[in-house]
Amino acid sequence: MSVAEIKETKSNLIAWIEQLSDSNMLTVLDSIRNTKSENDWFDNLSASQKQHISEGIDxxxxxxxxxxxxFWHNLKNG
Known part of the structure; x- marks a missing residue:
């Protein structure tokens, strides 16, 4: 992502957040902001979970x- 694209994305996110009225979404965003993880979430997954993700990517x-x-048609109709 270029510097210009990053700036545009930030501006778009700020504008979107400013118009939000959904308290649940604001709570989720605030929790993301306050997360202080030193590790990548992927590192905390089990070997089985990592395998499933790799299979999905493949x-x-x-x-x-x-x-x-x-997918939804098959799910509804068996």
Whole structure:
């Protein structure tokens, strides 16, 4: 991301936050702001969770995906 893109993203986020009235969303954003994690969240996952994520990435990279419409249709109709 270029410096100009970063500045534009920040401006867009500030404008979006200023218009928010959803207290739940503001609470989530505030908790993210206050998080002081020294580690990447991925480092805290189990080996099994990391394996599932890797498999999902591999599926996506190799075109083994379905649209959300097809997913919901299949879920509703068995």
């Amino acid at each position: 599926d996506a990279e190799n075109g083994r995906v379905v649209t959300s419409e097809k």
